[in-house]
Amino acid sequence: MALGKSEIQDLYRKRARNYDISANLYYLIGFREAMYRRLAVAQLGLQPGDTLVEIGCGTGLNFQYELRELGPTGTLIGVDLTDAMLR
Numbered sequence: 001m002a003l004g005k006s007e008i009q010d011l012y013r014k015r016a017r018n019y020d021i022s023a024n025l026y027y028l029i030g031f032r033e034a035m036y037r038r039l040a041v042a043q044l045g046l047q048p049g050d051t052l053v054e055i056g057c058g059t060g061l062n063f064q065y066e067l068r069e070l071g072p073t074g075t076l077i078g079v080d081l082t083d084a085m086l087r
């Protein structure tokens with residue numbers, strides 16, 4: 001069953017405070033999150049100067065990999081439903 005907008009916001013407002021820390025903890029059980037993020041961004045085939053919109057960007061854990069590809073002339077726009085994740 002799909003969650004509605006307010007249910008998603010409730011869920012991620014609760015998770016926002018510890019989101020970055022808990023994402024990094026996956027490393028302890030062998031999940032190479034940073035590597036998967038890098039590989040996912042590489043698959044986008046971004047070029048310097050491109051504009052990228054990440055829908056559901058959360059706290060921005062992909063941004064460092066995306067910005068590296070976009071370079072100083074590129075534009076990155078992060079969009080998220082949950083205010084606390086963006087903060």
Ligand SMILES: C[S@@+](CC[C@H](N)C(=O)[O-])C[C@H]1O[C@@H](n2cnc3c(N)ncnc32)[C@H](O)[C@@H]1O
Binds near residue numbers: 059080
């Ligand atoms: C699992 S988190 C992933 C965050 C980030 N992309 C990352 O890789 O760490 C999912 C995010 O998607 C957002 N989200 C879920 N549905 C959305 C929608 N319809 N529009 C925008 N953001 C949405 C949530 O608020 C949450 O921050």
